[in-house]
Amino acid sequence: MLIGEYTHTLDDKNRMSLPVKFRKEMGKSVVVAPGLDNCLSIFTTKEWDKISSKLSDSSMLATDNRSFSRFMFGQAVIVDVDANGRILIPENLKNRSGLSTKVIVIGVQNRAEIWNEKAWNDYKKVVEKQADALADKLGQIGVL
């Protein structure tokens, strides 16, 4: 289970170290893909296999499926984790998410996400503001 928030560096070679707490679960190669709200998703290869098999399932409408497949597969990349626990972020994905040197890595259950620092802080603020709605949700889940 991937949890927690970490501030890491994307160096000028587009390398980023995975939080050490994620490494065991991540294994020696991961998939970097575009995520929602302008973040990047990092999946384990296992998770990725699930995703791709669901996508190749033709139960989805053909045209939707086509554009979505292109979007995901076309931009995702399988990257090896190097000897220092770092991965390489492709330039196009880096640009898409507006990542600069300082990035935020967060764990979200079965995936990790990479955020532009400001975007993440803004996002958190917005969510925080919706505290009532949040409490409601948590209540529904039975957490509070």
Added chain:
Amino acid sequence: MLIGEYTHTLDDKNRMSLPVKFRKEMGKSVVVAPGLDNCLSIFTTKEWDKISSKLSDSSMLATDNRSFSRFMFGQAVIVDVDANGRILIPENLKNRSGLSTKVIVIGVQNRAEIWNEKAWNDYKKVVEKQADALADKLGQIGVL
């Protein structure tokens, strides 16, 4: 599995190098065929065989099948991958997809696609704009 986005050059001899990550799977000859949405599709010979057998499957409506078969078979070409990992793009297919010197090659699971740069960026933008649909899809897949 073919994934990722690469910017390549279509030189004045209509040669284009395949991304090195695709080469192993592509083997030493591939099929270049017209794709949907004005791109070009590149299939492995294996995939091509699957496609052609599906097309000859009579479960498809006869007229649809006939026109689509013409569309595909009529313009598809088997091309060899040269010693440098390059393939030759036939002039007519190049023109059809509005390809110039700078092209985008993307992997889409079982096939690769060649796009005019602008066309691909526009396409991505359209998909990205439909954030709701995107989230929906991801939800269906079980990512969210």
Added chain:
DNA sequence: AGTCTAGTGGGATATTGTGGGAAATAAATT
């Protein structure tokens, strides 16, 4: 204090992508 580890930086090496020329093939003109 000393050791260990996580995170980061930088240089050397290997590979990729691309351009261009030579050789081979095809087309054309006389």
Added chain:
DNA sequence: AATTTATTTCCCACAATATCCCACTAGACT
């Protein structure tokens, strides 16, 4: 039919870039 011209294929070379490897620093823990 023969020579020239055009076109295609093959091969080599180079530059840019990615990959690998090692080193350093700061902090945690003993």
